[in-house]
Amino acid sequence: MTFKLGTRGSPLALAQANMTAAALRQAHGWAEDATEIVVINTKGDQVQDRALAEIGGKALWTKELDAALLDGRIDCGVHSMKDVETQLRDGIALAAMLPRADVRERLLGAESIAALPQGAVIGTSSPRRAAQLKALRPDLRTEVLRGNVATRMAKVEAGAIDATLLAAAGLDRLGVKAGHLVPLDVMLPASAQGAVGITARLGDEAVLAMLAAIDDADTHAAVLLERGFLAALGGSCHSPVAALARLEGELVHFRAEILAEDGSERLAGELMVPRAHAADEVAALAVRLLGEASPAVRALFDPA
Numbered sequence: 269m270t271f272k273l274g275t276r277g278s279p280l281a282l283a284q285a286n287m288t289a290a291a292l293r294q295a296h297g298w299a300e301d302a303t304e305i306v307v308i309n310t311k312g313d314q315v316q317d318r319a320l321a322e323i324g325g326k327a328l329w330t331k332e333l334d335a336a337l338l339d340g341r342i343d344c345g346v347h348s349m350k351d352v353e354t355q356l357r358d359g360i361a362l363a364a365m366l367p368r369a370d371v372r373e374r375l376l377g378a379e380s381i382a383a384l385p386q387g388a389v390i391g392t393s394s395p396r397r398a399a400q401l402k403a404l405r406p407d408l409r410t411e412v413l414r415g416n417v418a419t420r421m422a423k424v425e426a427g428a429i430d431a432t433l434l435a436a437a438g439l440d441r442l443g444v445k446a447g448h449l450v451p452l453d454v455m456l457p458a459s460a461q462g463a464v465g466i467t468a469r470l471g472d473e474a475v476l477a478m479l480a481a482i483d484d485a486d487t488h489a490a491v492l493l494e495r496g497f498l499a500a501l502g503g504s505c506h507s508p509v510a511a512l513a514r515l516e517g518e519l520v521h522f523r524a525e526i527l528a529e530d531g532s533e534r535l536a537g538e539l540m541v542p543r544a545h546a547a548d549e550v551a552a553l554a555v556r557l558l559g560e561a562s563p564a565v566r567a568l569f570d571p572a
């Protein structure tokens with residue numbers, strides 16, 4: 269019997285699936301051939317030429333993996349948690365998370381956001397990154413840029429765009445050294461950025477127990493808080509929202525912001541709260557920031 273890990277087929281997704289397989293073999297003393305990577309094509313992979321928001325539809329990256337899990341083709345699904353909807357599909361459980369990588373952004377094409385030339389064009393398909401860039405530098409323009417990491421880097425090199433932002437986590441996992449780290453006080457990451465999560469069938473106790481052995485509890489707790497913030501807003505990975513939780517002993521340091529899509533508004537909040545109350549405080553922060561926002565920003569969200 270082999271343990272089947274489902275994943276998308278992009279180089280980053282494959283790297284993350286291989287890391288997960290290696291962690292499982294290590295934790296359980298399994299042989300090399302005890303794990304198998306099963307590539308599942310998703311709608312998000314098929315549509316490369318349009319902005320994600322235009323495609324519409326939910327669970328672009330996860331739907332096909334969920335289906336493969338539920339019909340038993342795979343035993344678990346490996347995901348970038350950033351791309352996983354806050355509402356999991358019925359029957360799907362979030363079983364484990366690998367230790368989180370660098371949560372920061374890397375800028376390719378310039379040494380810093382401040383150093384970008386006046387009016388520079390930044391390629392990104394992330395409404396959060398576009399809004400954050402324009403909040404910092406209203407002169408900047410953004411252009412939709414999709415494709416995997418290599419495609420995006422090639423567009424900067426070819427001069428089609430002046431610069432782009434990518435998650436340091438993804439570049440690190442691919443062994444790509446390019447770009448300059450953007451400090452957290454300049455740009456906060458997306459909720460769950462840098463975290464790899466593993467889904468399994470709810471009630472599949474044997475698999476859930478195997479996966480529990482590779483769970484990084486601090487990463488898991490932090491990511492659940494960030495997802496809780498996004499859920500309280502009624503947002504998704506396409507919303508102009510940033511959130512980062514850091515566990516500091518018994519305390520949680522939580523920072524978040526919501527923005528107008530054109531960067532003309534930015535509502536930020538920060539908490540230092542005991543872990544035990546953090547989920548409630550984070551949800552309350554979401555409500556408070558929405559309350560401070562203009563009707564235009566509030567209209568981007570759909571709070572419960």
Ligand SMILES: NCc1[nH]cc(CCC(=O)O)c1CC(=O)O
Binds near residue numbers: 434463
């Ligand atoms: N939305 C695409 C996506 N999903 C996860 C990552 C990077 C890895 C991570 O954040 O864990 C990326 C690419 C990027 O934003 O640069």
